Amino acid sequence: MAVKFKKSDQKQMNKWLNGNKRYTCLFRATRDGCNATTFHTLCNSKGPTVTIIYNTNNSVYGGFTSVSWASTEGWRTDGQAFLFRLYQNGNWKPVQMPVMESSQSIYDNSGYGPTFGNNHDLSSFTSTVAWNGTYFDLDGYVSPGGAYSANGETSDSITSGSKQAKDIEVYLVEDIPGDAPLEEPWRKTSNWNKKYFEELKEKVERYKPLKELNVPQARVLLVGQVGAGKTSFFNTINSVFRGYITRQACSGNAEHSLTTVYRMYQIRNSVSGKPLNIRLHDTRGLEADQGMDAHGMCYLLDGNLPDRFQFNPSAPVTPDITGFVATPQFADKIHCVVFVIDGSTVDVMPEKVIEKMKGFQIHMNQRGIPQIVLLTKIDKVCKATSEDLSQVFFSPVVQEAVDRVSQILGLPRSNILPIKNYESEIELQDNVNILTLLTLQQILNSADDYMFNYLDQIEDGKLQQLNIRE
Numbered sequence: 001m002a003v004k005f006k007k008s009d010q011k012q013m014n015k016w017l018n019g020n021k022r023y024t025c026l027f028r029a030t031r032d033g034c035n036a037t038t039f040h041t042l043c044n045s046k047g048p049t050v051t052i053i054y055n056t057n058n059s060v061y062g063g064f065t066s067v068s069w070a071s072t073e074g075w076r077t078d079g080q081a082f083l084f085r086l087y088q089n090g091n092w093k094p095v096q097m098p099v100m101e102s103s104q105s106i107y108d109n110s111g112y113g114p115t116f117g118n119n120h121d122l123s124s125f126t127s128t129v130a131w132n133g134t135y136f137d138l139d140g141y142v143s144p145g146g147a148y149s150a151n152g153e154t155s156d157s158i159t160s161g162s163k164q165a166k167d168i169e170v171y172l173v174e175d176i177p178g179d180a181p182l183e184e185p186w187r188k189t190s191n192w193n194k195k196y197f198e199e200l201k202e203k204v205e206r207y208k209p210l211k212e213l214n215v216p217q218a219r220v221l222l223v224g225q226v227g228a229g230k231t232s233f234f235n236t237i238n239s240v241f242r243g244y245i246t247r248q249a250c251s252g253n254a255e256h257s258l259t260t261v262y263r264m265y266q267i268r269n270s271v272s273g274k275p276l277n278i279r280l281h282d283t284r285g286l287e288a289d290q291g292m293d294a295h296g297m298c299y300l301l302d303g304n305l306p307d308r309f310q311f312n313p314s315a316p317v318t319p320d321i322t323g324f325v326a327t328p329q330f331a332d333k334i335h336c337v338v339f340v341i342d343g344s345t346v347d348v349m350p351e352k353v354i355e356k357m358k359g360f361q362i363h364m365n366q367r368g369i370p371q372i373v374l375l376t377k378i379d380k381v382c383k384a385t386s387e388d389l390s391q392v393f394f395s396p397v398v399q400e401a402v403d404r405v406s407q408i409l410g411l412p413r414s415n416i417l418p419i420k421n422y423e424s425e426i427e428l429q430d431n432v433n434i435l436t437l438l439t440l441q442q443i444l445n446s447a448d449d450y451m452f453n454y455l456d457q458i459e460d461g462k463l464q465q466l467n468i469r470e
Contacts, residue, residue: 224340
């Protein structure tokens, strides 16, 4: 077993410490020598530390103290201190043993290495211990139950019967700011580069719905609050495939929805001008006291409303409107719904708008239509993401916004997709394009899921008819 304070070990330590922490190695016995004076020279007056012992039986254990080592030659008080075990005989078996007698949490003597407790709860070494080429034969003790709770553990269950250490490390423990980038992304993707962009773009351009259903285009309905960026999302996708910034659809910031006409937008390849096999349906923006009602939403989902239908906020949608499609085909219906939410205003979304969305979800769920959420304006949510969009999945702030929206609408976190639309830019940006294509790919995958389910229903129906005939 490697002697290393791994990322998974640090995550466990973070749980015990109730926060995201940075760990910096101050002392390592194999590097600095297993010497008490050296330990105090390197670790005194540094702040909170965690001591980790790796023994020859592949058990890993140690102690944390929130007070600085200082060679005070006596006991120190620390109500936050604890002992722990991470591994037992190489097996992951984490356990925490909190301090009970805080006035004797650590023994801070210049002649001792890291020492915890009043009854040899955990003492590492005294003076100097020589390295024999394989390990340090420590002269300390491990016997929890004095100043620290044993929590059902014994010396043997912690050390597996060995006081021989392959190494001893002491790490400085520091708080990481809440908006600091994570060391590992919370959502993994391939490396963002030109090659990845071309692969994503080609995949979307080659997309075709299930041929068994004779559906020429996957139809995606955009639903969202006024100003959230529904229409801007279409413009952004359009820009990616046109090769320049386009503003084909009217978008912007206004008190009421700028979208007054129901549009079924085509996305065209810049070279051939041929429409892609996806169509975006743009609706009037949701408002607390205006906009689409449940009946109108059902007509949209079922494919009853024609392109360029004029919304009237004061009049409900009825089958009497001009161009009403009385018997829509499956190809006319919506195959995926995309809720568009302003990521910078998630916590102040009007309750009535949320209620409308949840009301619409009932009708979508009844029809089995999948739902995706676009979390827009993430550049306004996180400064690091604003400076480098490729860091979006390293941002704990964006991750928190995704979690919040997931809770609000009751959708899996994987269905919440952060996005940045083109707004003030006059030239395309690689990272915006890549994130847009990643998002569009997930939308198409969801539309395919819906079509596969519909195909299963058709085949199940044929099988049932066959059984009836027999």
